[in-house]
Amino acid sequence: MFDHPDFDGHQGVHIFSDAATGLQAVIAVHNTARGPSAGGTRLWSYADPKDAVTDALRLSKAMSYKNAMAGLALGGGKGVIIRPETNFDRKALFEAYGRAVETIGGSYITAEDVGVSPDDMRVIKTQTDFVAGLDEGPAASGDPSPVTAEGVFRSIKVAVRHAMGQDTLEGLTVAVQGLGHVGYGLCEHLFGAGVTLIVTDINKAVLERATSELGATVVAPDEIYAVQADVFAPCALGGAVSEATLPQIKARIIVGAANNQLATLEMGESCRQRGILYAPDYVVNAGGIINVAAEVSGHYDPNWVAGKLDELEVTIENIFNLAAKKGLPTNVIADKLARERLGL
Numbered sequence: 001m002f003d004h005p006d007f008d009g010h011q012g013v014h015i016f017s018d019a020a021t022g023l024q025a026v027i028a029v030h031n032t033a034r035g036p037s038a039g040g041t042r043l044w045s046y047a048d049p050k051d052a053v054t055d056a057l058r059l060s061k062a063m064s065y066k067n068a069m070a071g072l073a074l075g076g077g078k079g080v081i082i083r084p085e086t087n088f089d090r091k092a093l094f095e096a097y098g099r100a101v102e103t104i105g106g107s108y109i110t111a112e113d114v115g116v117s118p119d120d121m122r123v124i125k126t127q128t129d130f131v132a133g134l135d136e137g138p139a140a141s142g143d144p145s146p147v148t149a150e151g152v153f154r155s156i157k158v159a160v161r162h163a164m165g166q167d168t169l170e171g172l173t174v175a176v177q178g179l180g181h182v183g184y185g186l187c188e189h190l191f192g193a194g195v196t197l198i199v200t201d202i203n204k205a206v207l208e209r210a211t212s213e214l215g216a217t218v219v220a221p222d223e224i225y226a227v228q229a230d231v232f233a234p235c236a237l238g239g240a241v242s243e244a245t246l247p248q249i250k251a252r253i254i255v256g257a258a259n260n261q262l263a264t265l266e267m268g269e270s271c272r273q274r275g276i277l278y279a280p281d282y283v284v285n286a287g288g289i290i291n292v293a294a295e296v297s298g299h300y301d302p303n304w305v306a307g308k309l310d311e312l313e314v315t316i317e318n319i320f321n322l323a324a325k326k327g328l329p330t331n332v333i334a335d336k337l338a339r340e341r342l343g344l
Contacts, residue, residue: 006057009344011037012107013057016100022084023096026052028060029108030076033342036106037077038132038292039063040113041097043120045083056080058238058260063289065338066282069315070308072293077108083115094120098127106130111144111292114180114237118143132292141295144288148257149185151287151309155279155316156190156231156255162320163253163277164230170194175229175251177221178236179206182257182285186235187214200224201236225249232256234281239263241278246270255279268329279316280334286312 001013012029029037039060046052056078064076081097101110101124111133112121118135125131135142156174161167174190176183179201187197187210197216200223201207210216219227225248232251234240238260241249246267254261254276261281262268271278290308294300319337323330 001053004053004057006054006061008057008061010057010060012104013053014100014104016097018096018100021092021096022086022088023093023100024049024052024082024084025079025097025100026056027079027100027104027108028056028077029104030057030060030078031064031342031344032075032107034068034075035073036109036130037063037075038067038109038111038289038296039076039078040111040133040288041079041081041116042113043081043083043115045085049082052080052082055238062259062282064342065335066286066289067293068338068341069283069334070286070290070293071311072289072308074109074289074293074296078113079108079110081116090120091123094123095127098124098131101130102128104130109292109296111288132295134295141291141300143181144291145181146185147291147305147309148182148285148288149189151290151312152182152186152233152235152255152257152284153189153193154309154313155284156233156253158313158316159253159255159277159279159320160231162317168193172196172230173198173228174231174233175199175224175227176216176233176235177224177240177256178234178258179203179210180235182288183233183235184210186233186257187216191215198224198227198229234258234261241267241271243267243270246274246276249276251276253277253279255284256281257285259285262331265331265335268331272323272329277320278330280319280331282338283312283316283319283334 014027016025059078067074173196191214234256242263
């Protein structure tokens with residue numbers, strides 16, 4: 001573990017299994033300098049269980065950076081559940097996972113991520129209090145996806161203003177990769193702003209909905225990189241910007257909701273050399289954890305959440321300006337600022 005390329009001085013990496021329910025899970029706690037670690041749990045099928053460990057390590061580190069850059073009193077953690085290959089009892093699986101979260105003793109607070117819903121959070125809540133993203137209770141914030149989508153939408157506007165010198169998105173084309181809760185919510189914002197949408201997903205039903213409701217043009221998953229667009233918005237899984245895909249991207253701007261969009265850190269410099277403005281993902285997709293932080297505080301205040309989204313726009317603009325001034329890639333600037341806030 002200590003030699004793992006994505007191990008970054010993590011405070012704890014916890015492995016859980018439960019034969020009765022089929023639970024196989026990893027919870028990585030990266031840093032708690034600013035408060036208890038917080039980050040969603042994802043349910044996903046992995047070709048190799050080692051990939052789940054890699055995911056947890058990378059995502060938990062990104063959560064530390066995300067929470068620090070959002071100015072939250074939270075550290076970074078992430079949970080990953082390997083989806084059982086055979087039929088399974090979902091309620092029993094998440095009960096077992098809730099018991100696992102409880103054993104860590106409050107150093108990790110979980111919420112929704114890919115493949116996990118508020119219904120699953122309610123099940124986890126029966127086993128532990130270290131859970132957020134609930135849709136019931138005195139401080140319930142519900143599904144954080146809409147707030148994440150709004151934060152990404154705001155970041156696209158900042159990026160367009162910085163790179164293209166215009167305050168409106170009307171008439172622009174945005175290519176959106178992935179139409180989950182966040183991706184589709186982002187598309188709704190963009191459609192309302194007069195944007196032409198080109199989209200892709202593996203879910204045919206959601207693609208049909210995007211076509212009928214938002215007038216979107218659908219392309220195959222491997223074609224989304226090369227379409228003529230002003231903005232490319234990766235909103236699926238990580239690694240969308242790689243040595244193989246970057247040469248295909250025609251967009252001048254990359255702003256999306258997916259975590260770990262750069263396949264390697266060096267891809268940030270590759271974007272810069274190609275004249276592509278990349279918005280560091282863990283900064284622009286912080287809306288969800290901002291929403292969760294409001295719930296964790298014990299008093300959900302929508303005005304506080306809105307104020308934090310305003311701050312997010314200022315932070316993104318500051319990163320763009322510093323990167324331009326210093327001639328460095330935006331991800332390097334963001335990482336430096338985040339580590340300073342974490343005292344690393």
